Amino acid sequence: MALTELAAVNQMLSAIDEEGVSALGSGIPDAAAAEILLGAVKSDVLAMGWLVNTRTKTLTKDGNNRFVVAGTALSIDTEGHSAHINVVQRDGYLVDVANDTDVWPTGSSTIRVKIVYDIAFESLPHTLRSYIAARASREFQNDEIGSSNLEAKISRKETQLWSAALSDRTLVADENPLRGQGALARGIYRNNRIYGT
Secondary structure, eight states: OOHHHOOOOOOOHHHHHHOOSSSTOOOOHHHHHHHHHHHHHHHHHHHTOOGGGGEEEEEEETSSSBBBOEEEEEEEEGGGGGTSSSSEETTTTTETTTTTTTSSSSSSOOEEEEEOOOGGGGOOOHHHHHHHHHHHHHOOOOOTTHHHHEEEEEHHHHHHHHHHHHHHHHHHHHOOOOSSSSHHHHHHHOOOOTTTT
């Protein structure tokens, strides 16, 4: 059965020996605190950029020579022909760091960017949901009770789930450090008649 946001909150409550709730937004103080912390941990983990929440897009200027960035964007960076431009997101717009402005000069009306989005808990793969719930449980238990024995127990599980999430990431993204990293691949395949130059 898939881990829902409600189940994750109940897992956090269980970590401090509290009874679970039947719905999100119950108004119970501990449950409300758990929901807030779960959301914060989810955003922290997603900010790393996973295949499920990272998209490469071409943004187009609006009528005021500004690039609008979605409010759910956690981070943004330029790519491709735009990679030399340093940017940040500020107040819903893309900011040219060198000129400290969100109003871009006339000329090119597009920019290529990689955006990392904050997405709903239920939209995440099971391995990420499980890791986020375990990390949030550990942090919640630390904040509410502070038991070193409970922290050690939860930390072991959290470490296992982090490993599973990274393994899943590698499989899904078809990552291969021997072929995917430019300089490393060139070094490995140098002087190779088939793959090298």
